Amino acid sequence: MVAFLRLALRRVAMMPVMVLGIALLVFVVLQFSPTDPAYNALGESASPEARAAFAEANGLDDPLPVRYVAFLGDLLHGDLGVTMSPSQPVTDRIATAFPLTLQLTLLGLALAVVLALVFGVLSAVYRDRWPDQVFRMLSMAGIALPSFWIGVLLIQQFSLTMPLFPTGGYVNPADSFSGWLESMTLPALSLALPVASSLARLIRTSMVTEIDRDYVRTARGSGLPPFLIIRSVLRNALVTPLTVLGVKVGYMLSGAVVIEAIFDLPGMGKLILEGVNGGDVGLVQGTVLTIAIAFLVVNVVVDLLYLLVNPRIRTV
Template identity: 55%
Template sequence: MQVLNIILRRLLLLVPLLVGIVLFVFIVMRFSPVDPSVAVFAEGTVDATQLAEFRHQHGLDRPLPVQFVSFLGQLAQGNMGRSLATGQKVSDIIATAMPLTIQLTVLGVLIAMVLSLTLGVTSAIYRDRWPDQLIRVITLGGVAAPSFWVALLLVQWLAIGLGLFPAGRYINPNDSISGWLMTMTLPALSLALPVAAQMTRIIRTSMVEELDRDYVRTARGGGLHPLVVVARNVLRNALINPLNVLGLRIGYLLGGAVVIETIFNLPGMGMVMINAVQNNEPAIVQGVVITIAVGFIGVNLLVDILSLLINPKLRGRGA
């Protein structure tokens, strides 16, 4: 019950946060220098009467506060609006593009977790020796490298230079699992490598702190093998802080996927966002940003719940 109360309080706190995000995106799109009603029609094909009728039909001539309240009301009913140009539901557009973004994000998280756990634990066990020094240098470079720059390097080296991976196209997993993996490997690596570098340093720090605790020395003095101590006790305690950071990094991966999809020409949320901005489609932009924000918040809430279950001490702090 205590965990449930904490979760309910955090859910209530998320409501004003979501409203603030919606308001920010709404204002930014409404102050765009390009009128959405003008962008829908081809240049020179519409007169002032048709333009005024179109604006009135879509509520674009109403005051901004009225438009925002109306949009919130529709959003509360699960209606994100329609495309001004095609009339297609925004929810349908997002439902078509979202699976690819989720695939890319999940692959990036898995790669980042495997790399960071392997390198972080190895670096902590061999503290201040050559494996530790080498890993710290590598991760320092990884932290400084943005994902889009890593993506361009991977395309240049592995796709264009060596021809090991395709670039610029997407293969559905229903058509070919191997082809899907080949087309998703470089984008997922581009997302995962900077995050893996950051997580490696965090895991190493947490592992070193745990390895210096008294219970570790007692367990080793009792004859337990160091690997048993690390796997049974140290790793579980050391992963609490990295788990919280991972929730924030997953949000970074969701946002970074928008840029990576554009670089690799993947038909996900990123391409939808870019096309919507270019065509001045405020409903689509708002829908994409809100969806990503809800995903980010949901992931962090899940990480908080896992942290509460793993570490009972946090329940008292949350209360």
């Protein structure tokens, strides 16, 4: 336990450094955007004097290091600036949009884990037989198809051909849970299928490796029920897929941006598109930074879970 706490504290202590690096990268990249904030804020009819006054008032003429330090100071106080039009705090817009993106990601993750476990376990149990061949073909197709294309296919099949789900829009779960589930099912499936396909292949490979070990043959020779043997094998086989889970969650967070645009969901993806289309650098900067920090937090949590399930690396 002492070794686990030491490694956990080391992971957590690195987070502020990584956040500073992420903030620097996002800030520098967006500062070289060709968009003129003064032009977007004041409009085409603004005079050069008005634009110069706007740039001076907002520190746009300051050197890049000075602007970065000011940006970090505002960030430490939870201030990500204001949107161009209408003028609203970026944090308020993110506070409204991020919960939807989080809902979509978590629902997609839950579906991906369930599908991956079912397909991966059945494929390993029926190794080299027809269920294994079918599941492997399905997983290959799921990996090959991008999530946005899957979303388009799902809309075509289950919203237009068979109108079982809406083509888009969002229903707050507080207003109607069934309506929320209907509005989120297809977007969550679009995110889940590629991740489930990849994880299922990892689970199958790990389980096949474990099934061939001596302790499984001993357990079978001792007459243990197959269910208990598979449960033990699965517990040991999940260590490797768990290491990939953090990256997959990050993939789903970033993929949710595109899926939200396809299904017209008012999440972080819509904010980014709004900021890009409107030339609102502050809005884009705030949303991208929030998603990047969320990705970092998820990876640290997964690292800690990996430390819990794999005691061998606690001695590192």
